[in-house]
Amino acid sequence: MTAMLITAQGLDFTVDGDGLIRREGRVVFVPGLVPGDTAEIEIIADKKNYLLGRIKKIIEPSPDRVPPACRHFGVCGGCSLQHYAYSAQLRWKENFVAQSLRRLAGLTVPLSPIVPSEAVWAYRNKAQLPFGSGGTVGFFQMNSHSVVDLQECPIQHADFWRIAEGFRRLAREKKIPIYNEKTHRGILRYLVIRRSDYLREILVGLVVNCRTFGLRPEIKRLVEEINKKLLTYKIVSVVANINQKKTNKILDEKIENILGSGFITEKIGGFLYKVSLNTFWQVNTAQAEKAYQQIKAWCDMPDVNILDAYCGVGTIALSVAERSAQVLGVEEVPQSVKDARRNAENNGVANVRFIQGKVERQSLAALGSPRLIIVDPPRRGLDPELISKILQIKPEKIIYLSCNPASLARDLKLLSVDYQVREIIPYDFFPQTTHVETLVLLQN
Numbered sequence: 401m402t403a404m405l406i407t408a409q410g411l412d413f414t415v416d417g418d419g420l421i422r423r424e425g426r427v428v429f430v431p432g433l434v435p436g437d438t439a440e441i442e443i444i445a446d447k448k449n450y451l452l453g454r455i456k457k458i459i460e461p462s463p464d465r466v467p468p469a470c471r472h473f474g475v476c477g478g479c480s481l482q483h484y485a486y487s488a489q490l491r492w493k494e495n496f497v498a499q500s501l502r503r504l505a506g507l508t509v510p511l512s513p514i515v516p517s518e519a520v521w522a523y524r525n526k527a528q529l530p531f532g533s534g535g536t537v538g539f540f541q542m543n544s545h546s547v548v549d550l551q552e553c554p555i556q557h558a559d560f561w562r563i564a565e566g567f568r569r570l571a572r573e574k575k576i577p578i579y580n581e582k583t584h585r586g587i588l589r590y591l592v593i594r595r596s597d598y599l600r601e602i603l604v605g606l607v608v609n610c611r612t613f614g615l616r617p618e619i620k621r622l623v624e625e626i627n628k629k630l631l632t633y634k635i636v637s638v639v640a641n642i643n644q645k646k647t648n649k650i651l652d653e654k655i656e657n658i659l660g661s662g663f664i665t666e667k668i669g670g671f672l673y674k675v676s677l678n679t680f681w682q683v684n685t686a687q688a689e690k691a692y693q694q695i696k697a698w699c700d701m702p703d704v705n706i707l708d709a710y711c712g713v714g715t716i717a718l719s720v721a722e723r724s725a726q727v728l729g730v731e732e733v734p735q736s737v738k739d740a741r742r743n744a745e746n747n748g749v750a751n752v753r754f755i756q757g758k759v760e761r762q763s764l765a766a767l768g769s770p771r772l773i774i775v776d777p778p779r780r781g782l783d784p785e786l787i788s789k790i791l792q793i794k795p796e797k798i799i800y801l802s803c804n805p806a807s808l809a810r811d812l813k814l815l816s817v818d819y820q821v822r823e824i825i826p827y828d829f830f831p832q833t834t835h836v837e838t839l840v841l842l843q844n
């Protein structure tokens with residue numbers, strides 16, 4: 401198509417954070433445009449279901465437009481809303497949840513105000529940084545798999561970049577071959593960093609495509625050197641994650657300890673947790689704690705059995721245990737179940753039990769037909785088999801923590817045959833991105 405120039409005003413964002421305008425009834429995606437911007441836009445492609453535009457000139461910036469904090473913004477695919485004021489991000493997220501629930505589930509229940517994140521920078525407790533050719537370390541570029549060699553990223557703590565710098569140097573000095581996704585050759589795939597704020601500890605994971613990873617003395621020396629440069633945290637453990645699969649999944653199961661115990665200790669809701677490399681752990685600890693507190697407040701049916709479906713390492717199960725007869729956690733990742741059991745024991749919580757397996761495959765009747773069910777599924781939402789099992793045993797309450805408004809809306813629609821949505825609270829776990837967490841209380 402021949403390029404066409406139009407003047408238009410930004411209306412919204414797509415889920416990827418591209419600006420959105422309308423042109424003769426069709427949507428146009430315009431990267432970099434913010435709602436409220438008036439801009440001259442060149443239409444550059446017709447993609448059947450939408451048009452693609454490019455900003456030629458911003459005529460009148462939106463009052464919500466702010467300068468991005470990071471020099472890599474717009475190229476790096478790590479975050480998408482740095483050019484939008486935080487108060488406006490919160491309004492957009494609230495509206496996004498409300499619209500998704502109205503459009504996809506016909507729900508008109510008013511939302512509680514979104515719970516903002518106190519930290520809007522350096523809030524992430526985990527970074528998964530791919531190694532790129534030539535020993536670069538950073539994030540993938542937007543819509544591509546080439547690595548932006550990052551020296552900084554304001555949504556991660558500055559210490560993470562000192563660590564990345566050290567391991568980048570190691571890769572170059574020791575000439576460790578970088579993994580190539582296309583040929584499946586090379587060794588270094590990802591550098592994963594996790595931090596705990598309670599003990600200010602850091603766990604480093606090297607994801608490698610080889611049967612075993614050596615370099616123990618070199619890594620020990622490197623860690624001593626890096627630790628002297630860190631501002632707040634201290635590396636206490638380094639592990640290798642052996643991932644020899646042709647897959648986009650970052651981590652595989654096998655872990656080799658290189659230094660330390662293979663975990664860090666974090667505190668949430670008064671309980672201590674051992675966090676290892678390949679178990680799920682919410683990336684914004686302070687926000688997760690607020691959501692867990694709300695879940696606990698809704699668990700106000702003393703002496704009932706609670707099911708914590710998709711329980712991870714048991715964070716929700718432990719926080720609600722004192723408000724129930726027994727909590728049963730179900731989780732499919734064996735390491736998470738092992739950690740959950742250890743976490744319960746270490747914290748002296750006796751009335752919790754964990755089962756390994758897919759929750760949709762369990763017989764809820766055999767699990768004692770719990771009268772309160774908490775679900776915290778991955779982005780794809782609840783398995784339809786689980787929904788039909790829940791509808792068969794009809795617990796009085798369902799508490800649903802979701803990281804994806806679209807799958808949440810789909811599931812709420814299915815559950816609404818027997819349940820009413822009583823409360824909806826969005827939480828901002830992910831400032832500077834379009835992601836939003838939503839907590840919902842359902843009652844029959």
Ligand SMILES: C[S@@+](CC[C@H](N)C(=O)[O-])C[C@H]1O[C@@H](n2cnc3c(N)ncnc32)[C@H](O)[C@@H]1O
Pocket residue numbers: 680681682709710711712713714715716730731732733736757758759760776777778783
């Ligand atoms: C969003 S996380 C929530 C974990 C935990 N509630 C927390 O806040 O840390 C989802 C968890 O569900 C697990 N999972 C995914 N599919 C599952 C399934 N079909 N059955 C049981 N667990 C599953 C994942 O391994 C992950 O630990």
